[in-house]
Amino acid sequence: MKAPPMAEPLLSVENLQVQFRTDDGLVEAVRDVSFQLAAGQTLGIVGESGSGKSVTNLAVMGLVPQPPGRIVGGQVRYRGRDLLRLSQRELSRIRGNRIAMIFQDPMTALNPFLTVAEQMTEVTERHLGHSYRQALARSVELLERVGIPAAAERIHDYPHQFSGGMRQRVMIAMALLCQPEILIADEPTTALDVTIQAQILELLKQLQREEGTAIILISHDLGVVASLCQSVLVMYGGKVVERAESETLFANPRHPYTLGLLRSIPRWDGRSEQRLMAIPGQPPNLARLPSGCSFHPRCPYVLERCRRECPPLEPSGHGGDKACFVDVDTVHDTVPTREVSP
Amino acid sequence: MSLPATSTGPRDAHPAPGDSAAAPLLEVSDLKVHFAARRQRLSGPRRVIRAVDGVSFTVRPGETLGLVGESGCGKSTTARAILNLIRPTSGQVHFAGQRIDHLNARRMLPVRRDLQMIFQDPYASLNPRMTVGSIIAEPMRIFGLHPLRRQQLEVMRLMDLVGLNPRYLNRYPHEFSGGQRQRIGIARALAVNPRLIVCDEPVSALDVSIQAQVINLLMDLQRQLGLAYLFIAHDLSVVRHISDRVGVMYLGRLVELADADALFRSPRHPYTQALLSAAPLPDPVAQRARQRIVLRGEVPSPDRSYPGCPFADRCPIVEDACRQQVPTLGGGPHPAACIKAPEL
Numbered sequence: 034m035k036a037p038p039m040a041e042p043l044l045s046v047e048n049l050q051v052q053f054r055t056d057d058g059l060v061e062a063v064r065d066v067s068f069q070l071a072a073g074q075t076l077g078i079v080g081e082s083g084s085g086k087s088v089t090n091l092a093v094m095g096l097v098p099q100p101p102g103r104i105v106g107g108q109v110r111y112r113g114r115d116l117l118r119l120s121q122r123e124l125s126r127i128r129g130n131r132i133a134m135i136f137q138d139p140m141t142a143l144n145p146f147l148t149v150a151e152q153m154t155e156v157t158e159r160h161l162g163h164s165y166r167q168a169l170a171r172s173v174e175l176l177e178r179v180g181i182p183a184a185a186e187r188i189h190d191y192p193h194q195f196s197g198g199m200r201q202r203v204m205i206a207m208a209l210l211c212q213p214e215i216l217i218a219d220e221p222t223t224a225l226d227v228t229i230q231a232q233i234l235e236l237l238k239q240l241q242r243e244e245g246t247a248i249i250l251i252s253h254d255l256g257v258v259a260s261l262c263q264s265v266l267v268m269y270g271g272k273v274v275e276r277a278e279s280e281t282l283f284a285n286p287r288h289p290y291t292l293g294l295l296r297s298i299p300r301w302d303g304r305s306e307q308r309l310m311a312i313p314g315q316p317p318n319l320a321r322l323p324s325g326c327s328f329h330p331r332c333p334y335v336l337e338r339c340r341r342e343c344p345p346l347e348p349s350g351h352g353g354d355k356a357c358f359v360d361v362d363t364v365h366d367t368v369p370t371r372e373v374s375p
Numbered sequence: 376m377s378l379p380a381t382s383t384g385p386r387d388a389h390p391a392p393g394d395s396a397a398a399p400l401l402e403v404s405d406l407k408v409h410f411a412a413r414r415q416r417l418s419g420p421r422r423v424i425r426a427v428d429g430v431s432f433t434v435r436p437g438e439t440l441g442l443v444g445e446s447g448c449g450k451s452t453t454a455r456a457i458l459n460l461i462r463p464t465s466g467q468v469h470f471a472g473q474r475i476d477h478l479n480a481r482r483m484l485p486v487r488r489d490l491q492m493i494f495q496d497p498y499a500s501l502n503p504r505m506t507v508g509s510i511i512a513e514p515m516r517i518f519g520l521h522p523l524r525r526q527q528l529e530v531m532r533l534m535d536l537v538g539l540n541p542r543y544l545n546r547y548p549h550e551f552s553g554g555q556r557q558r559i560g561i562a563r564a565l566a567v568n569p570r571l572i573v574c575d576e577p578v579s580a581l582d583v584s585i586q587a588q589v590i591n592l593l594m595d596l597q598r599q600l601g602l603a604y605l606f607i608a609h610d611l612s613v614v615r616h617i618s619d620r621v622g623v624m625y626l627g628r629l630v631e632l633a634d635a636d637a638l639f640r641s642p643r644h645p646y647t648q649a650l651l652s653a654a655p656l657p658d659p660v661a662q663r664a665r666q667r668i669v670l671r672g673e674v675p676s677p678d679r680s681y682p683g684c685p686f687a688d689r690c691p692i693v694e695d696a697c698r699q700q701v702p703t704l705g706g707g708p709h710p711a712a713c714i715k716a717p718e719l
Contacts, residue, residue: 081582081583081584082582196673198673199673226445226446226609226674227445227609227611227650227653227654228445228649228650228653228669228670228673229445229673230653230655231652231653231655231667231669231670232669232670234655235667235669253582253583254655255583255657256654256655256656256657257655258657259655259656259657259658259659259662260655260656260659260662279659280659280660283657283658283659283660284658284660293584294583294584295657297583297584297586297587298583298586298587298612298657299587299590299612299613299615299616300612300656300657300658301611301612301614301615301616301639301651301654302639302656302661308591308594309587309590309591309616310587311584311587311588311590311591312584312587312588313588315552315554315555315582315584315585316582316584331584
């Protein structure tokens with residue numbers, strides 16, 4: 034991802050480090066993550082469970098539970114202010130207002146004891162000083178905008194009275210009430226069926242186009258990221274291992290992990306390969322990270338150096354950045370095919 | 376590491392995979408599973424959920440039949456009815472020539488030796504208080520397959536076969552990762568040397584890089600042991616990759632059934648077409664070039680009976696005739712339950 038040449042980016046995360054104290058020891062969930070988001074941009078963050086993609090964004094929102102979590106270092110600059118230094122009070126003026134978030138599971142993110150109207154009106158009453166009447170009108174408007182039929186009546190229903198796809202729409206509508214500049218969507222379609230997923234992605238695209246909302250999309254699904262995002266960060270073991278414009282990344286991945294991910298998923302279009310190129314082994318335990326590059330135990334290109342040193346994120350020479358000592362074009366990989374130990 | 380092979384080699388009875396002349400191993404005919412739902416009001420009408428509403432297909436020895444569809448389409452209920460875990464409302468299930476849908480638990484037991492299953496959730500489907508060794512040995516004990524002293528050797532052979540280190544025999548499920556637990560579940564299914572394994576979303580709970588490992592394992596085992604799979608999943612890419620033939624379900628019915636290549640290259644039913652067009656591709660360039668059919672609305676509730684095609688309300692090419700009667704799947708190599716299918 035290249036920063037826009039002149040203006041300061043809307044959001045800039047610099048050297049963010051987050052740790053959790055657990056029974057298993059100190060878990061380094063986010064290790065020195067930096068990225069920037071320009072106004073109106075769509076950024077995808079890809080990674081498997083434990084890659085740190087969700088914690089990074091919880092930190093941006095000031096939602097890391099402390100304890101057991103601790104933000105050890107770094108900055109989250111939004112319009113020049115470091116969100117990590119703000120008081121809860123100052124932060125709550127931005128959160129839900131200028132920066133909003135939607136979650137994977139709308140059933141647990143919505144309060145089951147309150148009607149949608151009660152939950153939605155609270156947002157603009159609080160942030161914009163609306164009266165109940167104004168707030169209700171605004172809420173109905175947004176529900177209509179995201180495609181809820183008979184919104185003026187349905188708004189008085191409880192969350193369980195909506196289907197999964199409709200609940201996700203309700204959550205998106207709620208996030209948009211104050212016209213946020215940044216929408217953080219954490220696996221927004223993972224719980225949904227593919228035809229409903231297509232509807233929600235279409236809706237997010239439309240928002241970005243028409244309102245200029247910047248979107249951070251967190252997903253494990255490379256297809257979902259490819260269909261929405263202009264640029265992509267790939268995370269592994271709490272670090273950013275590759276970043277590039279979406280077209281560059283999917284056509285010409287430079288980090289062995291990104292390459293492995295793309296080779297390990299079958300595609301329903303085109304010819305099916307006889308055998309998938311699986312990445313051997315499994316994602317690292319964040320409490321016991323391997324030395325050097327944390328991908329080295331699974332990497333088919335591993336060098337002696339990779340076991341000792343952690344490669345920095347540097348320009349790959351192909352229009353993006355990668356954190357790897359190896360040029361994947363020049364090395365023949367020997368992919369081991371089995372894993373044996375737990 | 377190599378361990379002496381015991382009795383679990385490929386059975387002589389297994390014909391060549393995909394041999395279409397072979398008698399079907401599994402034959403499902405007009406299967407219906409209806410559930411009585413609670414009334415919405417005390418005086419309201421009795422509602423019936425038609426979870427599976429007239430499904431017919433066969434699985435041949437050594438082949439993989441994929442079943443795809445969105446949540447509530449009846450694919451898992453179909454699997455449960457085949458496994459005799461729920462009783463079908465009507466229709467028949469034949470396995471290796473024997474009718475099994477009406478068997479009681481005692482008479483079903485010998486069939487279970489040939490008809491095994493792998494579940495979606497590798498955390499919930501293994502007993503946390505049993506060691507891996509005893510989990511894999513349990514089916515052997517139930518069927519009295521090996522003398523006790525041979526069982527451990529057999530367990531180690533199976534662990535090696537599925538890519539688990541046999542040294543971890545005495546460990547408990549929580550000591551293994553999700554992908555490895557799924558391997559344990561596969562070893563347990565293989566312990567009785569089955570001919571057909573019903574796999575219900577076996578990789579959807581796993582991380583992307585681990586999914587590929589388990590898919591490769593399932594395909595390797597099929598080649599080595601001549602297994603047949605009924606593979607149920609919502610992920611179209613995975614289903615295409617692993618299946619010889621694929622059936623698409625919608626609202627309790629099979630709407631299209633064909634060879635995997637034919638189905639994905641030239642889908643005939645408008646629902647299959649919409650499903651494919653909605654499935655994202657990890658390729659922004661191809662993604663932009665694609666025609667999108669974004670379906671309106673959602674899958675309707677299966678508790679109403681429809682006069683016509685169940686897909687009519689969401690279908691982009693619906694016409695009046697579609698609402699008159701339910702289209703049948705028909706025959707031939709690539710049947711589709713749509714009256715407009717021939718012109719598609």
